[in-house]
Amino acid sequence: MxxxxxxxxxxxxxxxxxxxxxxxxxxxxxxxxxxxxxxxxxxxxxxxxxxxxxxxxxxxxxxxxxxxxxxxxxxxxxxxxxxxxxxxxxxxxxxxxxxxxxxxxxxxxxxxxxxxxxxxEARYKPCWHYVKEQLGRGVIGSPSIINAIALWNAPPNSWYYNQAASGGMPITHMTYAFINPLRWLFGEPLQVAAMSNQVKEADCHHVHEESCIVNIRFPNQLLVSLTASYITAPEKTHWHLEIFGTDGMLEIHPGDLGTGLIQHYSKENGIITSDFSDAENxxxxxxxxxxxxxxxxxxxxxxxxxxxxxxPKMVINDIRIAEAIVHSAKNNEVVYF
Ligand SMILES: NC(=O)c1ccc[n+]([C@@H]2O[C@H](COP(=O)([O-])OP(=O)(O)OC[C@H]3O[C@@H](n4cnc5c(N)ncnc54)[C@H](OP(=O)(O)O)[C@@H]3O)[C@@H](O)[C@H]2O)c1
CATH class of the missing domain: 3.40.50.720 (NAD(P)-binding Rossmann-like Domain)
Structure with a gap:
């Protein structure tokens, strides 16, 4: 043992x-x-x-x-x-x-x-594996746009909401919700432009990018828009991604600890829902x-x-992208890689 x-x-x-x-x-x-x-x-x-x-x-x-x-x-x-x-x-x-x-x-x-x-753990999650496989088979044609949102009610007195303890919302929340799995699917970002605000908990010790919207250009002309925040509707987590391709769309609901759910919107077959509740955690x-x-x-x-x-070598770019988001939001600059 x-x-x-x-x-x-x-x-x-x-x-x-x-x-x-x-x-x-x-x-x-x-x-x-x-x-x-x-x-x-x-x-x-x-x-x-x-x-x-x-x-x-x-x-x-x-x-x-x-x-x-x-x-x-x-x-x-x-x-x-x-x-x-x-x-x-x-x-x-x-x-x-x-x-x-x-x-x-x-x-x-x-x-x-x-x-x-x-x-x-997204890279081990059945729903994300399904997306990788479906994209590889070209079921939505060429991926063109991604629109994604991840809102989570972080408790204001928790370490998540504390800038020094967590390292900030882009690292703690955005890398996990989107950046890590999207890099796995689409490669390394080429360009990052972000805006952020701090509205609900505006104390300097709280996360500076409390809410953040970022546009990222990935290889092959893929344009990605990500919205993340520690503010959401009471008692609700709001987390999904839509990948639009030239021939259809995949909507991903990763879920927190579960196996996730996918809806595939296709011209031929309408909406196909795949859930992975029987798959390995x-x-x-x-x-x-x-x-x-x-x-x-x-x-x-x-x-x-x-x-x-x-x-570590595979995920350090998650940190670099989070840093680029912070830099872009603070300085109103586009960051190129
Ligand atoms: N993959 C996922 O789905 C997922 C989801 C959420 C979080 N995470 C990650 O999981 C990790 C843990 O998050 P969590 O939500 O489990 O946090 P949590 O519930 O707040 O637990 C944090 C633990 O750290 C302990 N701690 C704090 N300061 C310490 C210190 N100086 N020395 C030793 N222990 C200390 C706390 O101790 P006391 O209880 O003794 O105060 C507590 O037990 C984070 O990296 C987070 O980003 C991953």
């Missing part, structure tokens, strides 16, 4: 601890959290023998790997420490709060020969590939049968 320790004891630590256990190949050997109460509670829930408020002491349990599920600023500190300890890392969120730290992580990861997988799939890859040794990319899809 592979020994995995966990830092963080919140919502996603619970989701991914379950996914790791579902592999049948993992023993959870310790948990660290900010407050002793939540570490102890989490340890009780998962029958973990060691709970602490000092994440560095997790090494006493001799873990092989670490699951990190934290606010992003503290995540940076924990990841840089874990790399020095030669631990493989499943990282619940984005790679880092900025690209400079992201580059440091890439260098250390290569030096220490460990595996890091970032938490964007993306978190379980990602956890399984992460553990398999550690067990099979840190071999060269070309030899990996089941590839991890969010290695």
């Amino acid at each position: 592979l020994k995995v320790a966990i830092v963080g004891a919140g919502t996603m630590a619970t989701v991914r601890a379950r996914a790791l256990l579902a592999t049948g190949l993992v023993e959870l050997c310790g948990v660290a959290s900010h407050r002793a109460e939540s570490a102890n509670q989490f340890a009780n829930n998962f029958n973990i023998a060691y709970a602490t408020t000092d994440y560095r002491s997790l090494t006493t349990q001799k873990p092989d790997a670490l699951l990190v599920e934290l606010p992003h600023k503290i995540q940076d500190e924990v990841v840089l420490w874990a790399l020095q300890e030669d631990l493989h890392i499943l990282l619940g969120g984005c790679l880092s709060t900025n690209s400079k730290i992201g580059e440091e992580i890439i260098a250390l990861c290569e030096q220490q020969q460990v595996i890091i997988e970032c938490g964007y 993306a978190f379980n799939k990602q956890a399984k590939i992460f553990i398999d890859q550690i067990n099979n040794g840190n071999i060269g990319d070309s030899q990996r049968k089941n590839m991890l899809l969010n290695s």
Whole structure:
């Protein structure tokens, strides 16, 4: 059994601890959290023998790997420490709060020969795989325009809403909702132009880009418009993407923890709805590939049968695009890549 320790004891630590256990190949050997109460509670829930408020002491349990599920600023500190300890890392969120730290992580990861997988589970989600396959088959012709929106009622007193703790809404929310999966489908953006505002929570400590609209040009003349915000209707998450092609349209409803739903609008067949409720959960799939890859040794990319899809090198451009969005919105400039 592979020994995995966990830092963080919140919502996603619970989701991914379950996914790791579902592999049948993992023993959870310790948990660290900010407050002793939540570490102890989490340890009780998962029958973990060691709970602490000092994440560095997790090494006493001799873990092989670490699951990190934290606010992003503290995540940076924990990841840089874990790399020095030669631990493989499943990282619940984005790679880092900025690209400079992201580059440091890439260098250390290569030096220490460990595996890091970032938490964007979209690339493992059945609905996104379906879209990739359908686009490959040309079911909507050539993709021409994407219109997408992701609104989430972030609690104002949460770390998500705190600029320093989260790294900002474009990193925390936009990379996850759109940028990571769209780069996987369409390649690297060529041009970014954004506008943002801060209306509901205007204190300087709150996220500066509380709402943001960005236009991105992707290769092959694909024009993308993304709207994201921490403001939405009460009790409602509003999240979908429409991909218009020359011969039809795919509407994607990724959903938070589920498997997602797709509606295909075609001239010949009208509206076809595909839901994936019977398919494997993306978190379980990602956890399984992460553990398999550690067990099979840190071999060269070309030899990996089941590839991890969010290695640091693969996701650092999510951070760079988020930085470009912030730069564009602040300075009223178009950013070219
Ligand atoms: N893939 C997805 O679907 C998805 C969805 C949402 C979030 N995420 C990502 O998942 C990650 C975790 O988010 P979450 O929603 O689970 O957050 P959360 O519920 O707020 O939990 C955060 C945890 O971090 C702990 N913590 C805070 N500061 C700490 C410190 N200095 N040392 C140790 N522990 C500390 C908190 O401790 P206490 O409880 O002890 O205070 C809490 O247990 C983030 O990276 C987020 O972006 C992914």
